[in-house]
Amino acid sequence: GAVVSQHPSRVICKSGTSVKIECRSLDFQATTMFWYRQFPKQSLMLMATSNEGSKATYEQGVEKDKFLINHASLTLSTLTVTSAHPEDSSFYICSANGGSNTEAFFGQGTRLTVV
Amino acid sequence: AQSVTQPDIHITVSEGASLELRCNYSYGATPYLFWYVQSPGQGLQLLLKYFSGDTLVQGIKGFEAEFKRSQSSFNLRKPSVHWSDAAEYFCAVLRDSSYKLIFGSGTRLLVRP
DSSP: OOOOOOOEEEEOOOOOOOOEEEEEEEESSOEEEEEEOOOOSSSSSEEEETTTSSSSOOTTTTTTTTEEEEEETEEEEEEESSOGGGGGGGEEEEEEEEEEEEOEEEEOEEEEEEE | OEEEEEEOEEEETTTSSOEEEOEEESSOOOOOOEEEETTOOOEEEEEEOSSSSOOOOEGGOOEEEEEEETTTTTEEEEESOOOOGGGEEEEEEEEETTTTEOOOOOOEEEEOO
16 A cells, blocks of 8 residues: 655654654645644544645644645655644544545654653 | 434443444434544544445444434444454544544443453
8 A cells, every 4th residue: 555654753843943843745746735633542533634835724623824735846745743742642543535535545743752 | 404423422242242332323314434543643544434325334344334214324244343343432423525424422342351
């Protein structure tokens, strides 16, 4: 299957700083990527849909100024958590549509800890 | 609104025993359904999916799932569980054609030696 690479896999940052997470489709072009957030022992909640060359679409309740999403190319989307606070600590996972458009492939996730 | 319910928070089975993880969905039209597995600290791996056709779907790692429209269910099964199957399992339904997924709350599978 197609491969989606997410980097970094783990990051610790100080409160008030910003953190950037990258999501790359390695062997296919992804016009649409998705960013999910997963709290401990909970399910994944969609945060936003990232569209190549246009603004991201955010789900209700997600602060777009806090979670900046950029999808500058067909193989790369980035999520920047700005002015991070401890409550932003979570597991963030991206996914991308496969070329055949029959399934979404997930990255391995990023564990963000804000101290 | 679409939703997915996984009634069992965690299930423990003995290695070699059979397994069934429950999933119920709420969806107006014919749903597109998925089962994913997540190992600790990892992303999600697709086990199988149902879009249409045969209601019994075969997946990877010996898993299968059966779509039952009358029961709004898409239960995951495996005839003989291996210790390496211990993980978190998520059922999901496609929210719309853009491939946004709605996930159930997950079921943690523990495997006894």
